[in-house]
Amino acid sequence: MKTITLGASQLKVPAVAVGCMRINALSPKEAETFVQTAMEQGAHFFDHADIYGGGECEEIFADAIHMNSDVRERILLQSKCGIRPGSFDFSKEHILSSVDGILQRLRTDYLDVLLLHRPDTLVEPEEVAEAFDQLERSGKVRHFGVSNQNPMQIQLLQKYVKQPLVANQLQFSITNTTMIDSGLNVNMENEAAVNRDGSVLDFCRLHDITIQPWSPFQYGFFEGVFLGSDKFPELNARIDEVAQRYNVSSTAMAIAWILRHPAGMQPVVGTTNLERLKDCCEAADITITREEWYDIYRAAGNILP
Numbered sequence: 183m184k185t186i187t188l189g190a191s192q193l194k195v196p197a198v199a200v201g202c203m204r205i206n207a208l209s210p211k212e213a214e215t216f217v218q219t220a221m222e223q224g225a226h227f228f229d230h231a232d233i234y235g236g237g238e239c240e241e242i243f244a245d246a247i248h249m250n251s252d253v254r255e256r257i258l259l260q261s262k263c264g265i266r267p268g269s270f271d272f273s274k275e276h277i278l279s280s281v282d283g284i285l286q287r288l289r290t291d292y293l294d295v296l297l298l299h300r301p302d303t304l305v306e307p308e309e310v311a312e313a314f315d316q317l318e319r320s321g322k323v324r325h326f327g328v329s330n331q332n333p334m335q336i337q338l339l340q341k342y343v344k345q346p347l348v349a350n351q352l353q354f355s356i357t358n359t360t361m362i363d364s365g366l367n368v369n370m371e372n373e374a375a376v377n378r379d380g381s382v383l384d385f386c387r388l389h390d391i392t393i394q395p396w397s398p399f400q401y402g403f404f405e406g407v408f409l410g411s412d413k414f415p416e417l418n419a420r421i422d423e424v425a426q427r428y429n430v431s432s433t434a435m436a437i438a439w440i441l442r443h444p445a446g447m448q449p450v451v452g453t454t455n456l457e458r459l460k461d462c463c464e465a466a467d468i469t470i471t472r473e474e475w476y477d478i479y480r481a482a483g484n485i486l487p
Contacts, residue, residue: 183224184466186446189348190390191325193294195258197441197466199227199394200459201452205242206235208454213246219456221247221257223463229351229394229450230288231262231299232280240287249289259288262299262329262351270302274309274316281322296323297351298339300330311342318345327351329394333385350386351450352379354395356417356439356482357408367487374484387445395440395449399433409436420481424474430465433458435478437465442475 183196200220205213220226230240240261247253263280264272281296296317298310317323327349328336336347354361361383367375386393401408408414409421409432418432425435433453440449451462480486 183463186392186448188295188325188448189327189392190346191348193258193325193348195448196225196227197448198225198437198462199229199260199448199450200225201229201396201450202239202243203231203234203452204239204454205246206238208242210242210245212454213242214248216454216456216459217243217246219459220463223460225459225463226256227258227260227448229260229262230284231265232284233262233265233299237283237287240284244287244289254290258294259290260295260297260349261288261293262297264299264302270300270304272298272302272305272310274313277310277313278316281317285322292321293323295325295327295349297327297329297349298331301332301335305339307339307342310339311344314343314345325349327391332380332382334380336385336389336391347391349392349394349448350382351394351396352382353397353400353403354393354440354447354449355398355400355408356421356436356478357401357414358397359479359482359484362443362479363484366484370487372485372487383445393445393447395447396452398440398449398451399436399453409433414482417478417481417483420478424470424478427474428468428470430468431458431461433461434465434468435470437462438468438470439475439478441465441468442470 185194186197188195261284314326325348326345327347329351360378363374364377399407421432421435425432
């Protein structure tokens with residue numbers, strides 16, 4: 183598996199991250215096979231969140247990988263906190279207690295990366311800074327980042343937080359391209375020109391923050407998978423056509439399209455299907471052409487100005 187450097191850190195990570203949001207739908211044996219398959223593919227960066235399965239997913243993962251000190255040193259663990267039922271909470275108390283719970287469920291002493299999950303409009307960045315300092319001093323968290331935040335929100339945090347924010351997890355797929363659309367339609371009056379995220383793509387590139395696309399196969403907000411969908415016949419035809427040139431699956435091509443962007447994104451793939459997981463990992467070895475990238479982009483219904 184090809185590796186990239188995560189943000190401004192020195193941490194080398196696989197180009198594809200394994201999302202564990204759905205691991206609680208697997209039997210214990212299936213979960214074990216899933217984790218083993220990821221490891222065999224070189225995909226040893228696992229993404230969690232304390233809300234996935236109400237914490238159950240982290241417990242299942244720890245059992246599936248047979249967590250011990252030797253195993254821990256061969257993997258990279260990322261988790262997220264900040265979402266509570268009906269609210270968001272970036273208070274110092276909640277961050278610290280959440281991390282303790284995450285570590286207990288994962289049966290480890292530290293996280294390689296902690297992300298703040300969704301923006302909290304009541305955030306007091308001084309409290310976040312205190313929490314991060316305490317977590318870093320204690321060795322419980324080695325790197326920090328955010329999820330679903332725009333540039334101004336990141337800058338507000340970074341004014342107080344001394345640790346570099348190395349990642350920003352954002353929704354991005356061939357059918358969810360708002361962070362790209364507005365940059366291609368600058369000074370236009372069409373819908374695609376609307377800047378909905380404060381130029382977060384360019385901001386993250388300027389500040390060495392790795393974008394981690396989530397739901398790379400979904401359209402809308404968890405409305406469904408675009409691959410094979412009757413709603414996207416032209417897109418699927420084009421993806422299949424390019425995939426055939428490289429002798430890979432459409433799944434691999436959908437991830438290769440994301441990886442082709444020079445921002446150096448690290449897609450988080452949430453599939454628990456073993457063959458699709460292997461296909462996602464295979465995408466790290468594919469580099470499509472500029473023309474193929476734009477062909478797929480246009481086939482999704484995007485019009486170049």
